Amino acid sequence: MCPYWFGMHCKFPLFALLPALVLSLTNVSAQESAEKKTIRVGMIGLDTSHATAFTKILHDPKNGYEARVVAAVAQSSPDIESSYSRVDGFVKTLTETYGVKMYETIEAMLPDIDVVMVESVDGRPHLEQAAPGIKAGKPTYIDKPVAASLEDTLAIYDLAKEHGTPVWSCSNLRYNGGVVKAATADVGEVSAVLSYGPASLEEHHLDLAWYGIHATEALFTVIGTGCESVTRTHTEGTDVVTGIWEGGKVGTLLGLRASKTAYGVTVFGSKAVVTEAAGGGYPELMAEMMTFFRTGEVPVAAEETIEIFAFLAAADESKRRGGVPVTLAEMLEKARAANAKK
Numbered sequence: 001m002c003p004y005w006f007g008m009h010c011k012f013p014l015f016a017l018l019p020a021l022v023l024s025l026t027n028v029s030a031q032e033s034a035e036k037k038t039i040r041v042g043m044i045g046l047d048t049s050h051a052t053a054f055t056k057i058l059h060d061p062k063n064g065y066e067a068r069v070v071a072a073v074a075q076s077s078p079d080i081e082s083s084y085s086r087v088d089g090f091v092k093t094l095t096e097t098y099g100v101k102m103y104e105t106i107e108a109m110l111p112d113i114d115v116v117m118v119e120s121v122d123g124r125p126h127l128e129q130a131a132p133g134i135k136a137g138k139p140t141y142i143d144k145p146v147a148a149s150l151e152d153t154l155a156i157y158d159l160a161k162e163h164g165t166p167v168w169s170c171s172n173l174r175y176n177g178g179v180v181k182a183a184t185a186d187v188g189e190v191s192a193v194l195s196y197g198p199a200s201l202e203e204h205h206l207d208l209a210w211y212g213i214h215a216t217e218a219l220f221t222v223i224g225t226g227c228e229s230v231t232r233t234h235t236e237g238t239d240v241v242t243g244i245w246e247g248g249k250v251g252t253l254l255g256l257r258a259s260k261t262a263y264g265v266t267v268f269g270s271k272a273v274v275t276e277a278a279g280g281g282y283p284e285l286m287a288e289m290m291t292f293f294r295t296g297e298v299p300v301a302a303e304e305t306i307e308i309f310a311f312l313a314a315a316d317e318s319k320r321r322g323g324v325p326v327t328l329a330e331m332l333e334k335a336r337a338a339n340a341k342k
Contacts, residue, residue: 037066038066038067038068039066039067039068039114039115039293039294040067040068040070040071040112040113040114040115041058041067041068041069041070041071041113041114041115041116041117041293042069042070042071042072042073042109042110042112042113042115042116042117042133042138043055043069043071043072043073043094043100043116043117043118043119044072044073044075044106044116044117044118044119044120044129044130044133045073045074045075045076045118045119045120045121045122045125045129046072046074046075046076046087046090046091046094046119047074047075047076047077047082047083047084047086047087047090047119047120047121047122048083048086048090048119048120048121048143049086049090050119050143050172051072051090051094051119052090052093052094053282054069054117054119054282054285054286054289055069055094055098055100056098057282057283057286058286059098063283063286065286065290066290067115067289067290067293069094069098069100069117070099070100070101070112070113071100071101071102071103071109071112071113072091072094072100072101072102072103072109073102073103073104073105073106073109074087074090074091074102075087075120075125075129076120076122077120077121077122077124077125079204080121080122080202080204082121083120083121083122106129106132106133107132110132110133110136110138113138114138114139114293115138115139115140115141115293116130116133116138116139116140116141117140117141117143117289118130118140118141118142118143119143120143122148122204123145123146123147123148123149123152123205123209124147124148124152124204124205126142126145126146126147126148126152126156127147127152127155127156127159130142130156130159130167131159133165134156134159134160134163134165134167135159135163135165137163137164137165138165139165139166139167139292139293139296140160140165140166140167140168141167141168141169141289141292142156142167142168142169143169144169144170144171144172144213144214144217145169145205145206145209145210145213145309146169146305146309147209147309148204148205148206148209149205149206149209149309149313149335150206150306150309150310150312150313150331150332150335151335151338151339153305153306153309153335154306154332154335154336154339155339157302157305157306158339160302161302166292166296166297166298167298167302168292168298168299168300168301168302168305169300169305170217170285170299170300170305171213171214171216171217171218172280172281172282172284172285173197173214173215173217173218173221173263173278173279173280173281174217174218174221174281174285174300175281175284175285175287175288176218176263176278176279176280176281176284177281177284178263178264178265178276178277178278178279179218179221179222179265179276179278179281180221180284181274181276182222182265182266182267182274182275182276182278183221183222185267185269185272185274185276186271186272187267187268187269187270187271187272187273187274188269188270188271188272189269189270189271190223190249190267190268190269191248191249191250191268191269191270192249192250192251192252192267192268193219193222193223193249193250193251193252193265193266193267193268194252194254194265194266194268195215195216195218195219195222195251195252195253195254195264195265196215196253196254196255196256196262196263196264196265197211197212197214197215197218197254197255197256197261197262197263197264197278198211198212198214198215198255198256198257198261198263199211199212199215199239199255199256199257200257201257206309206312206313206315206316207239207312207315207316207319208239208241208253208255208312208315208316209309209312212239212253212255212312213308213312214263215253215254215255215263216253216308216311216312217308218263218265218278219251219252219253219265220251220304220307220308220311222265222267223245223249223251224245225303225304225307226245226246226247226249227243227244227245227251227307227310227311227328228243228244228245228246228327228328228329229243229244229314229325229326229327229328230242230243230244230311230314230315230318230325230326230327230328231318231323231324231325231326232315232316232318232319232323233323234319234323235258236257236258237256237257237258237259238254238255238256238257238258238259239253239254239255239257239315240252240253240254240255241253241255241311241315241318243311244325253315262277263277263278263279264276264277264278265278306332307328310328310331310332310335311328313328313331313335314326314327314328314330314331317330317331
């Protein structure tokens, strides 16, 4: 006689329920296993300290992140000293300390990874570096600057849209505690925001895309999108870029080269004026990165990053024209027209 649960009055014998019970437990185990699966990160371009800094945070067991940098393609720029002089040291750290496997090509690396981080300090190769992963549907983060030009910025996001691949970029300053406090402070109606920081130049990039991108990103984090025109005052040691936002808000970027440098943001509101010091936000950025890795949802919209680069392009054009106002719409139209001819 077959055994029964709860005595002889139970309708279902134990052996009849076992297959369903085993299947249920198996499904739960598979689900837990999928949730705990380690996300394999592939890095491209290892000529910036961000490559080792981000890897260190992801691999630190105290953070409990289920992601590891497992593969990389080392690339550097022969005409930028801060690129070619440092790449070998970063490669050595990644391979010897973290066991990262080096690949000769991006295409060879892609089958062995889940997500891509483009970490070249030079924005010029970012489109070429990101394209294979985007076409393969690999969620991609592109470190600042997303590109060296507005044209390439548009091309990257157009490619991402075409292939349905989540792509984003930002400066780690966006997640700095001081910047976040300034952005969320109760100051009433915001009339103006000032963001300042170092702004060294590099001849192959939009002037403020090289290092001024940090203070620019902080400005946009606090004031938001909606910039319409830009006017730039330029000297050898200082840049003052003033943007007019829809509704009459004014956003000012102060780029420092001649003075002692620091980061900071001041918000002018109808109820209060708030000033916050700013700096790096690596741990906070990596927390956002983990959410992106798991969900594929980008924390910074393409439209915002494109507007930031239109702001930078307009600032360069204003400088070229002797400091007259330049609209972002004009720069976007020119950039799209240039891309259409390629």
